[in-house]
Amino acid sequence: MRLVATLCLLSAFVFPLYSQAPQQTVRGVIVDADTRQPLAGATVSLPATGMGAVSDTLGRFRIDAVPVGRYQVEVRYIGYESLMLQETLVESGRETVLQLELQESPSNLEAVEVSASRSDIRVPHPLSVKALTVEETRRFPATFFDPARLATAFAGVVNDNDQANGLVIRGNSPNGLAWWLEGVEIVNPNHTPNAGTFSDRVTQNGGGVNILSAQMLGTSHFYTGAFPASYGNVLSGVLDMRLRPGNNERHERTLQAGLIGLDLAAEGPLARPGRASYLANYRYSTVGLITQLGIDFGDEQINFQDFSFHLSFPGKKGGSLTFFGLGGLSENLFRAERDSSLWEFAKDRYDIIFRSRMGALGATFTQPLGKRCLWRTVVAVSALHSTRTGSRLDDSYTALLREKDEREQSLASLHSWV
Incomplete structure (x- = not known):
């Protein structure tokens, strides 16, 4: 009877086991594509996880504890074109370090009419x-x-x-x-x-x-x-x-x-x-x-x-x-x-x-x-x-x-x- 009572007492306690998926850090630097100057305040996000970060004064950002896998990385900054990286791989063995370059986006100004005698110049496609x-x-x-x-x-x-x-x-x-x-x-x-x-x-x-x-x-x-x-x-x-x-x-x-x-x-x-x-x-x-x-x-x-x-x-x-x-x-x-x-x-x-x-x-x-x-x-x-x-x-x-x-x-x- 004592053995049965002991087993019943032990069965009342539940010892849960938790398994955690491998995680890794995603970090990098965001700079201007032309001047190479760091961009402070740019937002970096992983839409699939809801995780993100904002770059500091040196253009650096860091997202910790990202589950391993492939993600779409979105980068946005006022006055610059948005950048999207497809299928970015996050591995458990090493950090994912990104070097991101943003191009300035054109601003809408008032129309200006310019006439010239020379032929039009084709812009590279x-x-x-x-x-x-x-x-x-x-x-x-x-x-x-x-x-x-x-x-x-x-x-x-x-x-x-x-x-x-x-x-x-x-x-x-x-x-x-x-x-x-x-x-x-x-x-x-x-x-x-x-x-x-x-x-x-x-x-x-x-x-x-x-x-x-x-x-x-x-x-x-x-x-x-x-x-x-x-x-x-x-x-x-x-x-x-x-x-x-x-x-x-x-x-x-x-x-x-x-x-x-x-x-x-x-x-x-x-x-x-x-x-x-x-x-x-x-x-x-x-x-x-x-x-x-x-x-x-x-x-x-x-x-x-x-x-x-x-x-x-x-x-x-x-x-x-x-x-x-x-x-x-x-x-x-x-x-x-x-x-x-x-x-x-x-x-x-x-x-x-x-x-x-x-x-x-x-x-x-x-x-x-x-x-x-x-x-x-x-x-x-x-x-x-x-x-x-x-x-x-x-x-x-x-x-x-x-x-x-x-x-x-x-x-x-x-x-x-x-």
């Missing part, structure tokens, strides 16, 4: 500029986290080959696309620039995989026409990639495994929190890693690895100084079958070795000049080197060197404007 976000790069199918492949979702843009990210814009050659990074032109920033070619020879533009990982990218811009005057020497389009700053409040590490590669990223503050920050990423190809484990993918072996970094140093009076760099190594090895009955094309009789390496270093300096003017200077150097050898098999299957190609390209860029 806004549809010729597209913003490419990291969230879109991750969610769109078959992009492989590559902003160039994402651009094929726009009208007038197609991919000339599924094996490469070369873009045909309004019927122009893929060689007419200009690659820009942080506002300056660089050489072709892609692994295996011979991808998709019939004889594994290097192309002038495009490649199998972009050297910049999605872990590094911010909001990039894709121009298909009506280029600004700063984009010179362009025939078909411009892909201006931008790097995001690292988390300037706490250190974070990210390990990501995907079909393309295995990424290891690190970011955090330099010196005291809230000021300078660093962001670095190393990636090794998944196919290359599996091949080294002894798994055969056929006659062709593809391997690549890359490293990139971005250092941000905020200055006084709204200025900033950044340093960035990237480098990549890739190789493509094709071994011919030692059975002539299996040869269908001329390439099948060759042992082909292709290797490529690319690198770029640069810096940016930004300084507001008063309240309505901004001075920005960007300098960068980049280089690309690739080699290809082709050894033809004779009737006794002996490989004889018949082809050797080598290509070098370097570019130094300096842009400064107010």
Whole structure:
């Protein structure tokens, strides 16, 4: 009886267990898109959760305890165009840090009649500029986290080959696309620039995989026409990639495994929190890693690895100084079958070795000049080197060197404007 009474007494007590969904912080800075001046009093909201915040005098905002998931972010400020970010990802492993730029909205004034003898000037169509976000790069199918492949979702843009990210814009050659990074032109920033070619020879533009990982990218811009005057020497389009700053409040590490590669990223503050920050990423190809484990993918072996970094140093009076760099190594090895009955094309009789390496270093300096003017200077150097050898098999299957190609390209860029 005592045992029964004890069990009845314990059953009268209920010990509830509460499970809490993972949460994370959403924070960032809101600035004027032209002058880079911080905007105080701007409202940032997540309509799906009813949560929001107001930016302080330095343009900073912070929303704590946001459940993980994808949200629409709305930014509003008097005198500026509203900004809406779709499918913003909030992860449990790291803070979501946003760099938001607002454009001034036009004001309605009294009508003024102006007459002139010159012909009308056509205003560049806004549809010729597209913003490419990291969230879109991750969610769109078959992009492989590559902003160039994402651009094929726009009208007038197609991919000339599924094996490469070369873009045909309004019927122009893929060689007419200009690659820009942080506002300056660089050489072709892609692994295996011979991808998709019939004889594994290097192309002038495009490649199998972009050297910049999605872990590094911010909001990039894709121009298909009506280029600004700063984009010179362009025939078909411009892909201006931008790097995001690292988390300037706490250190974070990210390990990501995907079909393309295995990424290891690190970011955090330099010196005291809230000021300078660093962001670095190393990636090794998944196919290359599996091949080294002894798994055969056929006659062709593809391997690549890359490293990139971005250092941000905020200055006084709204200025900033950044340093960035990237480098990549890739190789493509094709071994011919030692059975002539299996040869269908001329390439099948060759042992082909292709290797490529690319690198770029640069810096940016930004300084507001008063309240309505901004001075920005960007300098960068980049280089690309690739080699290809082709050894033809004779009737006794002996490989004889018949082809050797080598290509070098370097570019130094300096842009400064107010």
